[in-house]
Amino acid sequence: MRVIGKKSASYFLILLCLLLVSSCSSYRKRSTENRTYRPQAYRVEKGDTLYSLSWRYDINLQKLAACNGISSPYTIYPRQLLYIRRCLKFNKNNNMRAKEKVKDKKNKINRKKNIEKSKNEDQVTVLSSWRWPTIGRVARLFNTGITGSKGIDITGKKGQSVYASRSGKVVYSGSGLIGYGKLLIVKHSEEFLTAYGYNSVLLVGEGDSVKAGQKIAKMGVDNEGNARLHFEIRRNGKPVDPIRYLPKKGFKQK
Incomplete structure (x- = not known):
């Protein structure tokens, strides 16, 4: 009777582990499915616009355009190859970051004022x-x-x-x-x-x-x-x- 009890307990533990692994993997799968997929690059198809691609891949339009060297009015052509994933971290002013850092108290005050102004503008809007x-x-x-x-x-x-x-x-x-x-x-x-x-x-x-x-x-x-x-x-x-x-x-x- 003791041997049977141990086997039953072992089977129960194995089954419990399998259920936990299965639930975790299904959660990861759902999480992945709901994230926006962004390829390394994309080949433009007929009917695409830079606006629609910006919308599809959740990337700021100006950032997507600058990353691919496209200027306003943002015209793209079928078969054109566009970078997508690298545009997320793209910053054309990377080399100027050090110079652009503002530590002055007046600038901090101005930023606060601009935030308040933006909130007021939102309310008017x-x-x-x-x-x-x-x-x-x-x-x-x-x-x-x-x-x-x-x-x-x-x-x-x-x-x-x-x-x-x-x-x-x-x-x-x-x-x-x-x-x-x-x-x-x-x-x-x-x-x-x-x-x-x-x-x-x-x-x-x-x-x-x-x-x-x-x-x-x-x-x-x-x-x-x-x-x-x-x-x-x-x-x-x-x-x-x-x-x-x-x-x-x-x-x-x-």
């Missing part, structure tokens, strides 16, 4: 410049976690109007970015870009100027067949919470 891109309830909030969302999802009816959240210029119009369906990217300034995904119909094309509140697309469905709009705001190439910029009036959470 929220109140005056931004508009909700469609009518509906927010089904998914912004979350930068591993399994999170880089924007918000707004529910509605298939075919309902999608509007430009702010005046700007269309820099991408197509379906080349996996996971977004028919997508529009609008440039509002050197600082801000917005994206509108899961559309059924795109009503504007690359190079078109749009005004805030202008109808630019019709709502489509997501990968699960639910009618909704995926909306993102990126500031200096980084995803930010759209709820911080959109008017409080009109916010409805599902």
